[in-house]
Amino acid sequence: MKAWVHHQTGGPDVLRLEERPRPKPGRGEVLVRNRAVGLNPVDWKFIEWGHAAWEWPHIPGVDGAGEIAEAGEGVTHVGLGARVAYHNDLARPGSFAEYTVVPARAVIALPGALPFAAAAAIPCPALTAFQAVSKPPLAAGAHVLVTGASGAVGGALLQLARKRGWIVHAVCSAAQFERVIRLGAATVTDYHRPDWRSDIQDMARLQPLQAVFDMVSGEHASSLAHLLSANGHLVCIQDRQEKAPLPAFTTTISLHEVGLNAMHGYADDGQWGRLVAAGAAIAADIVRKSFDPQVMDGVAFDALPEALARLKAGPNPGNRVALF
Incomplete structure (x- = not known):
């Protein structure tokens, strides 16, 4: 698969487009064929900072949207081909790739009418906002x-x-x-x-x-x-x-x-269920045009580093996404 990887910390310009092995989902995981990637400040920040859990080279990116390509053992609530969005654990290989392995409990079910560009703008921004207003x-x-x-x-x-x-x-x-x-x-x-x-x-x-x-x-x-x-x-x-x-x-x-990514380390299945249900409700509201996904910049996957650099430079009155 094609993936944007970095072999060292630094700015968005350290990313390199490389061929990487297509990963396999383990128990309780799914493999998502990404159709759109959401870009967030946490992405460029951790490309600069690094993470103790990473193996190098690392594929960054926490948000994505696409279809279930493969399900691991024990996964029964989503089927092959299901349209989903997700917020992945930043300690894992991420969404800046054609395929990403994600915990099955973290996937958000999407309506068929929702464009993947809008879906990729949901997880980090909208779920962080949902956590905040729920406090x-x-x-x-x-x-x-x-x-x-x-x-x-x-x-x-x-x-x-x-x-x-x-x-x-x-x-x-x-x-x-x-x-x-x-x-x-x-x-x-x-x-x-x-x-x-x-x-x-x-x-x-x-x-x-x-x-x-x-x-x-x-x-x-x-x-x-x-x-x-x-x-x-x-x-x-x-x-x-x-x-x-x-x-x-x-x-x-x-x-x-508020710490959305901390859910991966500390939330139980019930908390995840409520979170992804909130994401699915927001996805439905986007289709009904009662929620604006605020997509301000959509670029080709091959131009992802340039879009990430624009995100870092700001201002960002909305979401930036990369599309396959």
Whole structure:
């Protein structure tokens, strides 16, 4: 099979298109014939960082979509030819290849009408957003703040939050205001303005915020903790809180971290079942045109490194995919 591999860490330019042996699925695994590959920041980051579990040369990539080409022992819930998307364990050989072995419990069933380009944009962005909105137990009508709202995860989160009936106050660049409002934001604030935090604080005095979803960093999330009302929720999608950002026994907020890939090491079958069911529901919503997969860049598989370099350079108001 053809695969993009790297023999050392570095930027996207270390990737080389090579012939590699077609892998075989083991017990509880399936072999997916990839038709589209989703590109995510975690891909270029780990190409730069490496991973202790990798064997070299390594095939990177966590997201893909295609058809089941072979099923390993014990796999009964998906058949050959089934159309699926997946988020693979980054410690394993990945999706930047014609074929990828994936844990069977991690595959998302796809409707026949869904293009593979849209399907490949679901796993990492949309499932991360699903994990994030599942953290705080908020009722319809809750007011929440989303930073980094114009990115792939932010755009998915806006749509999922809107579906829950939350009122979303988004922070993004002014160039993305129209798009972010279309995806579900009630208000938008330009983070380029020096006093944007003061604007949010003034708003929060009049309308308390029950949750903050931060896409920037742990430090950035900590700087927004004071905006939350009593018993509010601070959800970190990039990084985590290493220490409580506010004094004890004040607003008594809850701290949440989100780590989709950690599911491979720590989630049980029931948790995986709920996660892939959420992915299948999002896939169905895309077909119904009630969820935007935000595909902004589709390239041929042979041009994958260039698309990954564009992803690294940014900005990325949506998802980038590579197609076979």
